[in-house]
Amino acid sequence: xxxxxxxxxxxxxxxxxxxxxxxxxxxxxxxxxxxxxxxxxxxxxxxxxxxxxxxxxxxxxxxxxxxxxxxxxxxxxxxxxxxxxxxxxxxxxxxxxxxxxxxxxxxxxxxxxxxxxxxxxxxxxxxxxxxxxxxxxxxxxxxxxxxxxxxxxxxxxxxxxxxxxxxxxxxxxxxxxxxxxxxxxxxxxxxxxxxxxxxxxxxxxxxxxxxxxxxxxxxxxxxxxxxxxxxxxxxxxxxxxxxxxxxxxxxxxxxxxxxxxxxxxxxxxxxxxxxxxxxxxxxxxxxxxxxxxxxxxxxxxxxxxxxxxxxxxxxxxxxxxxxxxxxxxxxxxxxxxxxxxxxxxxxxxx
Numbered sequence: 065x066x067x068x069x070x071x072x073x074x075x076x077x078x079x080x081x082x083x084x085x086x087x088x089x090x091x092x093x094x095x096x097x098x099x100x101x102x103x104x105x106x107x108x109x110x111x112x113x114x115x116x117x118x119x120x121x122x123x124x125x126x127x128x129x130x131x132x133x134x135x136x137x138x139x140x141x142x143x144x145x146x147x148x149x150x151x152x153x154x155x156x157x158x159x160x161x162x163x164x165x166x167x168x169x170x171x172x173x174x175x176x177x178x179x180x181x182x183x184x185x186x187x188x189x190x191x192x193x194x195x196x197x198x199x200x201x202x203x204x205x206x207x208x209x210x211x212x213x214x215x216x217x218x219x220x221x222x223x224x225x226x227x228x229x230x231x232x233x234x235x236x237x238x239x240x241x242x243x244x245x246x247x248x249x250x251x252x253x254x255x256x257x258x259x260x261x262x263x264x265x266x267x268x269x270x271x272x273x274x275x276x277x278x279x280x281x282x283x284x285x286x287x288x289x290x291x292x293x294x295x296x297x298x299x300x301x302x303x304x305x306x307x308x309x310x311x312x313x314x315x316x317x318x319x320x321x322x323x324x325x326x327x328x329x330x331x332x333x334x335x336x337x338x339x340x341x342x343x344x345x346x347x348x349x350x351x352x353x354x355x356x357x358x359x360x361x362x363x364x365x366x367x368x369x370x371x372x373x374x375x376x377x378x379x380x381x382x383x384x385x386x387x388x389x390x391x392x393x394x395x396x397x398x399x400x401x402x403x404x405x406x407x408x409x410x411x412x413x414x
Contacts, residue, residue: 073135153180155182209260243301265284265397272299321343
């Protein structure tokens with residue numbers, strides 16, 4: 065039996081979920097954590113019984129570390145990822161990969177140059193119901209897609225954006241935006257993964273109920289490359305918070321989902337009944353108002369996926385290229401909101 069791969073986690077805010085995920089993952093072992101906050105660091109070391117590092121460069125000198133989970137501020141992912149890759153460490157990068165396509169390109173180039181594996185976190189893609197819905201779309205059970213609509217009506221208190229661990233949130237430099245790039249990027253990725261790439265966008269943004277630099281509400285119209293039209297709404301202003309909602313319909317059928325399937329009208333009668341029986345009932349998530357309420361189950365799957373990629377010398381399930389388009393869409397929406405014009409997503413790649 066091959067040895068367990070030694071993982072380290074950089075950043076112990078949301079990184080604590082990565083720690084739990086590694087502890088649960090087959091083939092992985094949490095060997096070290098790293099954070100400049102001594103209280104967080106000491107708590108992580110005590111909780112998981114691993115080594116602790118206050119300085120990232122010291123962690124990277126540990127030759128026993130096989131892979132590093134990058135869970136720092138979004139705008140530092142490329143910097144920290146490149147450091148790890150050049151030290152010969154494999155990577156698992158929390159969403160978004162970084163906050164601009166240009167930075168992500170730099171990370172991809174170094175990953176390719178060094179030959180390390182780099183997996184990216186979008187745990188919505190690992191959920192069984194979403195896998196089944198993508199399968200249905202890919203098999204043509206909805207027919208030619210017509211409409212793709214997504215809402216993320218969440219809430220964040222002002223305190224979320226304050227303090228030593230919150231001040232970077234809602235900034236352009238480190239968060240790359242607000243409700244769209246931070247909270248909403250999962251939703252953006254999910255709809256493009258399900259329905260296909262986005263061709264162009266027309267967006268509007270604003271700051272309505274928080275004292276932050278970036279937006280706390282975004283509304284956008286999307287034109288997909290397959291011809292479907294869509295809408296996207298993300299916000300951290302909804303009181304009380306509501307669940308993410310996705311509605312997709314085509315010439316042959318449709319579905320809508322929040323925390324569970326609302327309806328599924330595709331395929332035969334038996335398939336419809338099975339889908340509703342399996343995925344039609346689920347307890348509502350609290351993540352709409354509490355970011356720490358996220359389950360670590362999806363992260364566990366990402367960790368195990370990276371372990372497989374390292375051992376088999378294959379690509380991770382979500383590569384840098386696969387995770388880039390969500391950031392391209394978000395940046396195109398911000399550009400549209402700033403210029404007042406429709407923006408083609410491909411223009412961001414030039």
